[in-house]
Amino acid sequence: MSVTIKDVAKRANVAPSTVSRVISDSDKISEKTKQKVRKVMEEMNYHLNHNARVLVQKSTQTIGIVMKHSANRSLHNPFFPEVLRGMSSYCHKQNYSLLLTTGNSEEAIYQEVVNMVQGKRVDGVIVLYSKKEDKVVPFLQDCNIPFVVIGKPQGERSRIMFVDNDNTSAAKEAAMYLIQRGHKRISFIGDEPEYQVVQDRLAGYYEAMKEHNLVIREEYVQNLSQNVEETRNVIEKMMNIPEPPTAIISSADVNAILIMSALRELDYNVPKDISIISFNNTIISQLSNPSMTSVDIQTFQLGFEAAKCVIESIQDTNMFTKSVIIPTVIEERDSTGYNKKED
Template sequence: MDQKSSITIHDIARELNISASTVSRALNDNPRISKATKEKIKAKALEMGYQPNTIASNLRNQKTNTIGIVVPLINRHFFSSFISGVEDVAFAAGYNVIISQSNDLLEKEKQIVHSLFSNRVDGLIASLSMQTDEFDHFQLFSKKEIPIVFFDRVVPELEAHKIVVDDFMVGFKATEHLIQQGYKRIAHLAGPTVLHTYRDRMAGYRAALEKNNMPIDEELIIYSRLTRIDGRDAIQQLLALPQPPDAAFCGNDTSALAMMVYLKKIGMKIPQDFGLIGFSDEPFSEVVTPSISTLKQPAFEMGLKAAELLIQEIESKNRLSKHLTITMPTELIQRESSSRIR
C-alpha cells in the first residue's frame, strides 16, 4: 500500500488470514471476540496505519457526534470561557465540537450556519452577530428538527433553548450604581438595538434614570458596535456636547477601556472627573489603572448548561414541545473607575 490512509479492514484480514467481519468486530470491541484476538488485530491495525472511517460510520447511523458553535468573536473572554464550558460537557459525552466565529457579520454567520448544516452536525449552539436581523439560516435546523441552543444574543422568535442574563437588570444595576456614586449626567454607549440584548440594557438604563428622577437626554445615548474605536469616538462626541456627561455605562469592557485611555490622555481624572462602568468582566478590567467596574456574566457555567441542554435534546427520541429559557445571574463588580471620592 502506498498510502496508509487507504488501509481497510480487508487488508488487515488478508494479512492475518481471517475474515473481515472478525476484524470489524475486534476493532469495535465486540464481546464475541476473545481478548487475545482483539489485541492481535488491533496491533496489526496499528502497525499498518489503519484509520477507521468514522464519518461514513456516523452517517450510516444518522449521527455525527459533532456539535457546532457559532460565536461573534472568539478572542473575547466571555466567548472563550463559554466555549470551554461547552467542550467540557461535550467531550465527556463523546461529542466533537466545531467552533466558528462570525466576526459580528451577518453574511459570515449565514455562511457558517449553512456549512455546519451541510456537514450534518447533530446540534448547534449560537450567539448572534451584531448585524443579525433575519433568521432563515437558523430555520434550516428548526425545519429538520436539529436542536439549537442560543445564548447571550438570542432569537426570541425561534423555538429553542436559550441561555441568557437579565439584560434589563444589567442596564439598571450599572446605571443606578453610577447614580449612587454621585454622578449626575450619565451617558450610555449602546450596542445595536436590532438585538434584544442591547434593547433590554437600554431599557434598564432608562428605568434607572426615571426611578431616580433624572432626565433622559437622547444626546447622551450613542449606538455603536462597541469596539475600541467606537469607545474613543463616543467619548470625544460626548465631551463636545454643551453639557457633557460625567459618567458612562458602556455596553462592554472594551469600549469602556477605550474611553478611559482617551480621558487619561486629555488629563481627566477617573473616577473624580468621570465615572465608567463596563460589562462582561474581561481579564484586563482588573489589571488596568484605574481598574474598571463591570458586571460579570457566568460564562463558563452558561457553556456547561448550553451543552447539557443540547445533548439532552439530541439524545432524546422525541422532539421537545417546550423549550427552556434559563436566566443566569450577573454580579456587579465595583472597582476604581466608578468609586468616586466625595
C-alpha cells in the first residue's frame, strides 16, 4: 500500500497541510520543519503522485520549449544544450519539467506548439528565438498563456516578456576591440539573417565602423549556413578581393570554426594573417586551435532567467511584463592579434 501525505504527517507529528506546504517549498514553513518532514518522507519512501497533483491544481508542472529548428539540428549547436541546462537548473528547483518541440519544419513546430497549448500539456512556454513573420508568438499572445522569448521580440515589445543580451552593443564592442588593435578592414559574417539576434549584431558592427569612418565593403558582410563547402567558397572569394579583411567578426562560434578551417586550407594563419572574434563563448571556442576570442553571452544565465520569468508569471498572474538584459564580456584568447600591416 502506497504512503500518503497523512501517513507522513502522522510520523512527523505535523498537520497534513504542513506536509503539502513542505512539498511546494512554501516560505510559510520554517527550514527546521522542512528538514524534519523531508527526512520522514525519505524514511517512508514517499513519492508525490504528480498525476493527482495535476488534477487537483489543474497544473502540468511542465514548461514547453520552442526550438527554432528540429531538436536534432539545434542540439548540434553547443548554444542550445547550454541554454537548456540553465532552464533545467531553475525548473528543477521549482519541480517543473521541460517539453521540447521536435518538428522538422517551421510549420511542424508551430503545430506542436498549438497541440501542447490547446491540449493543456504545459503551463507556460519559452521561445528560444525571435524572428519576423513568426506564427508562434502571436498564437501564444492570443492564447493568453504565460510565455517568454529569448531574444528581442518583434512587434509590440512592451507586451512581450523577454530575456536577451544587448546584442547591438556587444557587437559594437567586438568591433571596437578589433579597431583598437589596428584593424580597419573588418568583415562581419552572420549565420541566419532572418533572426533578430543576427540583425542586432550586424547593426552593432555598422555602428562601430561608421563611428571610425571605416569603409564597409559589400564583400565584407556575408551570411553562412554552417556548410563546409559554402564557407570555403565565401572565404576564398572574400580573401581574393583587392583589399581583403584583416579581421572577421563571426556571429556564432560554430561558424567561426568553419571559417578558421577554410582559412587554414587557403594557407592563412590565424591570428598572424587575419584575426577572428566570435559570439557565444561555447566550449568549442575554448577547444579550437587556436583558441577563439569570443563574446560570452552567458548562455546558462539566459536559460535560467527565462525559466525563472515564465514560472514566476505562472505563479503570479498579475505580474508585470518585464525584460531581463544579461551582460556580455569578451573572453580574449589566441584567435585575435594586432594588425601590423599597412592599410
